[in-house]
Amino acid sequence: MIQTVDIPNVFDASAELGKLLPRIPQWRLQKVVSYRRDIDKFLCAKSFLMLEEMLRENFGLAGCPEFSYESHGKPFFREYPKIFFNISHCHRGIACAVTDRPVGIDIEEIQFDEGLAGAVFNPEELETVRNADEPAMKFTELWTRKESFLKLTGEGLKNNMKKTLFEAGKVTFTTGINRPAGYVYSTATWKNI
Numbered sequence: 001m002i003q004t005v006d007i008p009n010v011f012d013a014s015a016e017l018g019k020l021l022p023r024i025p026q027w028r029l030q031k032v033v034s035y036r037r038d039i040d041k042f043l044c045a046k047s048f049l050m051l052e053e054m055l056r057e058n059f060g061l062a063g064c065p066e067f068s069y070e071s072h073g074k075p076f077f078r079e080y081p082k083i084f085f086n087i088s089h090c091h092r093g094i095a096c097a098v099t100d101r102p103v104g105i106d107i108e109e110i111q112f113d114e115g116l117a118g119a120v121f122n123p124e125e126l127e128t129v130r131n132a133d134e135p136a137m138k139f140t141e142l143w144t145r146k147e148s149f150l151k152l153t154g155e156g157l158k159n160n161m162k163k164t165l166f167e168a169g170k171v172t173f174t175t176g177i178n179r180p181a182g183y184v185y186s187t188a189t190w191k192n193i
Helices: 013-023 026-034 038-059 114-120 123-131 135-153
Strands: 002-006 084-090 093-099 103-109 171-178 183-190
Touching: 002 038, 002 171, 002 183, 013 038, 026 038, 038 084, 038 093, 084 135, 084 183, 093 103, 093 183, 103 135, 114 123, 114 135, 123 135, 135 171, 135 183
Parallel strands: 084 103
Antiparallel strands: 002 093, 084 093, 103 183, 171 183
């Protein structure tokens, strides 16, 4: 199950955050308040509450269990080893995936960054982006696929990002584009698991 929420271009993040904070458990509140800007605190709190709602609707959990973390920081539920989740947010939207199989998700604002593209895309991918009708869209699609794959594996960002999708032959990607909100999201799941 995948859920996304659009973030308005103009809204009072501080006021909205004030409505969410009383609903965040103490163990997660530490993460929320660790962010410097109110918009980032809001995104962290809102994404957690999305996860909690999806767990209730899809798995009947009354609340969100406390996260445990793998060696590279990927969160998981120690008490519920057959429930998998992943969260991502950017200033345009939030994406959350909850499922009964491993998953990675990434959401990014539609953009094209030539310097970043040169650092993380192999020559074939870079040519695909540059020759696309909408280079920013293709850049963001490929970037979210790479990052969702690395979140699926639990590796996090790694040094040789240029090889990431070539190593992903055993993965199914699903990509969604929300042009009005200005973001792209991708999920990665293992094939045949």
